[in-house]
Amino acid sequence: MVSLKPPQLHGRMPGHHNSGTKDQESNVRTHYDKQMELKARAVAALRDSRGLPPELVFVTRNMNIVRSNNQSLGIPVNRVQILGQYAALGLRL
Numbered sequence: 001m002v003s004l005k006p007p008q009l010h011g012r013m014p015g016h017h018n019s020g021t022k023d024q025e026s027n028v029r030t031h032y033d034k035q036m037e038l039k040a041r042a043v044a045a046l047r048d049s050r051g052l053p054p055e056l057v058f059v060t061r062n063m064n065i066v067r068s069n070n071q072s073l074g075i076p077v078n079r080v081q082i083l084g085q086y087a088a089l090g091l092r093l
Contacts, residue, residue: 059083 045051063079070077 063083066077066079070079
């Protein structure tokens with residue numbers, strides 16, 4: 001899960017029995033820093049759209065259309081699994 005807000009280090013953290021030692025706080029802060037670094041790298045990579053293959057735009061749009069339809073109908077679907085199955089099928093052709 002990617003968190004865009006810094007984790008709460010004061011008081012008791014949900015799911016933790018101990019209210020946090022210095023090592024735990026350092027570990028959480030390091031995890032947050034890694035998330036922010038990944039986000040910055042993703043934004044930098046997606047800033048230049050010339051590097052993206054045109055097919056990827058259509059695949060992304062198709063996935064968003066399917067997601068929207070499933071959300072409006074209330075049907076839970078694993079879109080990534082379905083996309084992977086059809087991509088594998090396409091490679092066999």
